[in-house]
Amino acid sequence: MNCKNCNSTLRTDYSYCPDCGGKVVRQRITNKSLIYDFLERYFNLDNTFITTIKHMLVKPENVCGGYINGLRKKYLNPVSMLAITLTLSGLTLFLMKKIAWESIDFGSISYAQTSAGGEGTKKIMASTMEYSSLLYLAYIPVLAFAGLIFFNKKNYNFAEHMIIAIYGITAFSIVSSVYSVITLMINPQFYIDYALLYSLIMILFCAYVAYRNSKDSVKSLFWRVPLYFVFFLMGYMGLSILTMILLFLTGEVSVQDFMPKK
Template identity: 40%
Template structure:
C-alpha cells in the first residue's frame, strides 16, 4: 500500500504515513467522516483547541512562550486560532447587517453626530472588516515590543503574541457581542467602546504575565504601553477616514451634524 499524499510505502496497519505524517484514509467519504474531519482540521482537537482557549484565558504565558520557544503541537497554532476568530467575526457581521445596523445609536456622547455619515463609515469598515481586524496585530506587536519586552522578543515573535491576543479576545467577546446585536442593537456603539477597554486590559494582562517586571516598572511600562496602543488604535481610525476622504468614498459634509 502507498501513501496517497507522498507515495511512500505503507504497511496495512499504519494509521499515519511515517514519511509525511498524513492520516491514512481507506474508507469512502460519509457524513460522519465529514463531521469528524471538520473538527479535526478546523478546530484541530488533536492540537488541544479547548486547552488553548482555557490556558489563554488563565495562563496565557504558557501558550505563547511555548510556541515562541518551539513547542508547536501542545496548543493550537496562532494562524488556525486566527482563522477561527475571523470566521466568528464574519458571523457577527452577518447578524449585524441583518438585524441591528438600522437600529444603532451612533451618537453615544450626545455630540450631534451625523447618523448618515457614521452609517456610511460603518458600511465601508464592515466591507473590509477582516483586513482592518488584522491591522490591530502590528499595533499590539509594536507597542509591546517598545514598552514590555523583558524576554527580548523580536518583532515576529511579538506578531505571534499579538495574533494570539487578538484572536482570543475575539473569541471571548463573541457571545457578548451576539447578545448585544440581537438584544440591544441601539447600544452597539457604546459596547464597542467597552470592548476596546476589554481588549486593552486583556492585552496588558497577557504581556505582563509574559514579561515580568517589578511593581514600579510595571506601572510605568504599562502606562507607556496603553498610550502607544491607544495612539495606534485612534491613528488607525483616523487613517481609515482620511483614506476614505481621499478616495471620494466619504465627503466632509458626511461628518457635519444633522440640521435642526
C-alpha cells in the first residue's frame, strides 16, 4: 500500500503517512464523509475550534502566547480564524442586503448623516459595504500597532502583535456573529442604530486581549486603554478617509450625495 500523496510505502494499519503527514483515505467519498471532511478541516472538530473560542474569552494569553511560542495543535491557527470570520461576515452582509436593507430608516442614523439626508447615507453605506472585508483586514495592523505601543512589556515584535490582533478581532467577530444574525433578522434598525456601540465593545475586547498578553499592571489600564482607543480611532478615521477617497475616485459616490436636497 502506497501513500497517494508522496507514494511512500505504508503499513495497512496506518491512518496517516509518516513521511508527508497525509491522511490515508480508504473509502469512497459519500455525502456524510464530504460534510464531515469540510467541517473537520474548517472548524477542526476535534474540539480545537470550541477550545480556541472559549480560551480567547477567559485566558487569551494561552491562545496567542501559545501560538507565538510554537504551540500549533491545541488551538485553531489565526489564518483559519480569519477565514471563518470572513465567511460569517459574508453571511451578515447577505442578510443585510437581502433581508434588512429595505426596512432600515437611514434618515434616523445620527452618526452617519449627510446633508442629503437618508438617501445620501443609504448610498454611502451601500458603497462602503462593498469594501467591508478589506476594511476589516485593515483594522488588524492598526490594532497591532496599538498593542505594540501600549501593551508591549513582553517586547513582542510587530508580527507577534499581528497574531494577537487577529485572534482578538476574529474571536470577537465569531462570538458576536450570533447577535448580528439574530438582530438583522428580527430588528435591523436596532443593529444599525447601535453599530457604534458594537464597535466600541470590539475595541475594548481587543484591548483586553492585548492586556492579557502583556505584563502591564492593572492600574496602568486607566491610561493605557484610553490611549489604545484613541490610537485605534485615529487609524479608523484614516481608513474612513481613504475609503471615501476611493469611492470618489471610482465614481460610486459624488459631491451631490453630501449636498442638501432642494
